[in-house]
Structure formats: C-alpha cells, structure tokens
Amino acid sequence: MSDPPVTLRDVAARAGVHPATASRALSPETRILVSEETARRVLAAARELGYRPNPVARSLRTRRSHTVGVLIPDLNNPLFPPIVRGLDDRLAASGYVALIGNTDGDDERERVVFEQMRARHVDGFVLATAHLRSTLLAEAARAELPVVLVNRLAEDYSFPSVSVDNERGVRMAVTHLAALGHRRIAHIAGPQDLSTGLNRYRGFVAAMAASGLPVDPGLVVFAERFSLQEGQRCCRELLALPERCTAVAAGNDMLALGCYAALDAAGLRCPDDMSVVGFNDMPFIDLLKPPLTTVRFPHYQVGTEAAQLLLERIGGNDGPVKILYLAPEFITRGSTARVPADRGPADRVPSDA
Amino acid sequence: MSDPPVTLRDVAARAGVHPATASRALSPETRILVSEETARRVLAAARELGYRPNPVARSLRTRRSHTVGVLIPDLNNPLFPPIVRGLDDRLAASGYVALIGNTDGDDERERVVFEQMRARHVDGFVLATAHLRSTLLAEAARAELPVVLVNRLAEDYSFPSVSVDNERGVRMAVTHLAALGHRRIAHIAGPQDLSTGLNRYRGFVAAMAASGLPVDPGLVVFAERFSLQEGQRCCRELLALPERCTAVAAGNDMLALGCYAALDAAGLRCPDDMSVVGFNDMPFIDLLKPPLTTVRFPHYQVGTEAAQLLLERIGGNDGPVKILYLAPEFITRGSTARVPADRGPADRVPSDA
DNA sequence: TTGTAGGCGTTATCAC
C-alpha cells in the first residue's frame, strides 16, 4: 500500500545509466559534467518516477544537514514569533530549515538544547538567548561552527550579529519627550545582565546628555525582570519621590504597562499626569487606553538578516565579521503629551504611597 | 583545530571490542546481549571520548528521522506559540524535534511545505492549518504517514485529532450571559470555512436553544475574517438594528476587540451599554479597558496532547483512532454585566448609524 | 557473548 521509496538507482535504471551519472545529472552544479542528452533522460526519468533525493543519505555523505539551530528564550514572548518567521522565510528560500529550541533563559537548558542540536549536526546556529555571558560561544568557535548572534554582541569572541540599535531607540524616546517640554525624565531600566537592559540604560544616560538634560540618579530605577509587576513596582517608587518626574522612558513595553497599572492604582492618569514611552511595539499594544507611544523594532527583518548572515558563513564566506544594526522607528501614540504647564512637583500624593 | 568527530569505531577501538559490540552496548534495548563487563568498558570509553551517535547515519539505517513536521497558518498569530511550545516540549522529551512550517493559509504554500517536509523524511505530521478540506490528508493516508490534526476534524478520513471543545465554550458564554439576564444575545460568527468559525456558530445556535432563548437571525452576523476590522464592521451592523441586542458573543477575541472599537465610535460603553464575550483569552487581553470576559483555550496542552498522540502513532500503536477534546475554561472579567434593568431596546441611537 | 559482513542512499574519486 505505501509507496516503495524511489531511489537514485531506480532513476538510473530507468534512464539506462549508472547511478553516479544520474547523480551528476540531478545536481545543478555537476550537471555540466554530463551530456545534454543524458541529462534530459535522467531528469525525465526522475520526474516520471517522482524521485525525491533522500536528504538523510545526502547529509551522511556531504556532512551538511541543511538544518540550523535557533535558540531563543521563549517562543511565547511576543518578540520572537516575528523573528522566527523572518529566519524561517529566509532559510526556507535556500532550502534550510530551522530547529527551534526554547531555553527559558536557563543556562543549563540552553547547554542541553545546544548539545542536542549539535548532535543533530546542524550546519550553524542563531543564538538569540538573553544572557550576556556564555561558554557556548567558545565551544562553537572551537568547533568552527557558524554562529550568528541576535540582539546581543559577543564580548571576547567576534561573531556576526544582528541587533536593533537600542541606544538610538532611547535617544528617539528622550528627544520626543524633551520636545514635549519634559525635563524631569525617569528611566525604568531593564535587567542589567541583559544586553537590551544594559544598552538602553546606557543609551538613556547618553541621550539625556545629548538633550542637555541632567540625569537625576533618583529617577533611574532598575527592574529585575522585564515584567509588568516589576514595572509597577519601579513606577511606584518613582511616584513616591518628593520631586516627581513628568515622564518615564521604560525599558520595554511590559515595564511601561506596569507604569499604567501603578498610575491607575495611584489615581493618576496617563498622559495627563505622566507621559510614558515603551519599547518594542508589542502586538495589540496600540489597543490599550491610552495607546502606548513606543519604539518599534523591525523584528521580522532581524530574522531575515540573521538568516542571511548565517547562510553566508555556512557558504564559506570568510570575509570580515559583520555587525549589523537595524534602525528602530518611533511610534507616537497617546501615552505622551506636553508637560503640564504650571504644576509644581508632587502636587498630588499617590493614594497608596 | 576543529575536533574530528568521535565515531562508534573510535569508541570500540578504545574499549578493545568490535564496533558491533560497542553498538549493542550503547543501545539500552540491546545492552542485555552484551556482558556486563564489556558494557561498562564501552560506556566508559564513550564517555571519555565524548561520543555522540550520528543521528544522520542512524536515520539512514533505521529510516526514522526523529523529526516531525508541524504545519500552522502563521506563527505570528498568538494562538500558535503556546501550541508549538507544547508540541516542542513533549517531542523533545522523546528525542524528537519539530520542523515548523508557516502556510499563511495558502493551499499552494501548504502543499509545498508539506512536500518539502516529506522529502526530509519526517516521521509524522501535526496539521494545524485552518482550511477544512485538503488533499494532504489523502496523500498522508496513502503514504501511511502518521498524522495528528489540531483544532480540526477529518471529514472523509479518520485521523486522530486534538481540539478544544468549541461548542462547549460557546455554551459557557451563552449561559453566562443568560444568567446575567440577557435575552437578546447576538453572535458575530467567524468565517464558516474554518472549523472554529463553523463550530462556534453551530454551538451558539445550540446553546441558545439549550438556554431557552430564541435566535433572532438578524442578530447573527458573519465576519469574513477573524480580524478586528471585521468585528468592528459586524458590530456596527448590529448597532444599526432597530431592536438592539444587549450582549454579543464574538467568534474570537479579535472580533470582540472590533466590538470595543465599534462601541467606542458609537459613543457606547462596554459593559454598561453592551456586554461582550470573546474567545481564546489572547495574551494581554486582560489589560484592556474593560478587561475582556472570554473563553480560555488550553493551547499549551493542545500542543502536548497532539505530540503525545503523534508519538503513539509513530511508535506503531495501531489502536483505535483517538479524537480528543479539551475543555475550555470560562474567564469572567469586566466586559460583561447584568442587562440594564429598565431600558427599552434602541433607546440610544449610535452616533454614526 | 562476540565478530563478520552487508547495506541504508548518496556523492567523491578514481579509471576508462
């Protein structure tokens, strides 16, 4: 009942040639080695029999699996689906497929998944895991495995990478707020052991300086995770300050949502009482009240570009390592407004502080 | 520089045995065939050399790729990440990996991706693509390829499947609304060529009957896509009706969000003027104003169960075909309220109608 | 209990 798989021998037999010749005729690169007539006969036979090369056997011979490993923290984090689609679309166009591995930010799991993929002989890796340090890079370098980093940079080793320019994104946010008249601008920074958290914090300091604004150390609060809860906690701290800020540049959208919650709980309103800027432009974040002003990251392009870089390395391109930055886009929506004209600091006391 | 891969021969040589013996010692199933002493030596040698069996060679022999194809419409649709994670977690636990293919709901792309995965010799398929009809199933049946369906049922062929019980979900929604005193309950139905759209519509009709409520045909509107825009359009139609409904059971969360928009535009408020129930409990939908009352689907479990079923079929389990339904959970939030006590129908005219 | 030999399907390297 189930079709017996058609092999190269079958095709060769039908075309009346040796399997080796059939093989040459079937591969575009080696087709020039056979006579035109033979090539036509082989191709025809292959088509008639519905021949499909066995990629497993081919891999065994060529030591190429046409497979790449992709390590991400968690597919459920809305940043990653578009990145993965970008990767997948670009890879598929070149006959590659991605093996997705979720690490949950756990170093041990990361190592296990990495090893399993190595065992499957992937041709390369895209690493989008969060933590800055990792022995994986050293190992990959030793094994001469092509690797591309996403949204992080290598410190010791030089690996190609694709990232969104976080500093530039923060500068857009700060510039926007400054143009609205804000001077006391706070920053809720993400975890400093994540490159996004660190770079956005650094970018904030630089952007404030560039805008000629002082950075009040009290107005920089550090979240321990990129979560709504942490954003809420940090915002509460800011609201408790004697001299309050008029705007917050949050480390990402989740932290910004935490600000919404904290303001709500304090009986304050956004943007009337405080402007809030997020980061990432998560799906559906434009449907909130108020719709969040944020910095949009071209996630899909991050994926396609990372795939492109990886394919270049796999293809044996030994040129200089490329470090690619993609520009973010600033999305002005309803959570930012001009600074209230004549309102002294702390003219209202938050209800729960 | 790059490590020469350790093969079975290397292990055998170090243990002083023949490769065949080493092979037996390394496989748990055949280990009993070998003396305990030999087994220990081989295992030790393998560990010392860091031996990892080459899955490609193994696949060539065993005709098992330990790989399954997963076809979904679009990873960016927030329903799918949790399903894919569920699949992946369960599959990984059995040494399988998933190849994800996005079809974008396009029949042609679906067929191409399917063929490519077949060419890669996947051991089975999880099909979560949307359209009800498909020649893929016939083809898979002919090739005796294990297949599990997700959120859809086979019509002609009998395939195992995992779905959430849509009828039951609608019944929960209708029962909830009826308990709040609503009698004129509308339904914004999803596309009827999708099983979710169709089954929820059928479920709505049945649930209304079960609650002893009449179904006013005018109160059932059909959306052409599961999109916010379509939800808005359909809700606008409902608001233009002379005898207005007091509650809407939407075909999914996006359609419910469309209701939010339409009510907003009409100067009406939810739930005061109209109750709205969604479907799916999308991420972050609880952060909207008002937080959406909806039917939560256990997406992650759909993934793990589908993987489980597929692994059973791949393992040669030829028992009766399992059709698995998972119960949804009703989440009461802020978008539903008691029907306004003494308010005649259509006492307000929508501003744009 | 262990060794021998052959083959899974393909491609690379010979020789003709």
Added chain:
DNA sequence: GTGATAACGCCTACAA
C-alpha cells in the same frame, strides 16, 4: 562523458 568503487556512520542478521 561515463562507469566502477568506496565511503559517510550506524545497525543487524547471521555465523562463530
């Protein structure tokens, strides 16, 4: 230009 041959790494009758 084409055919023969070997090998990729592993598994498994079969023989010893």
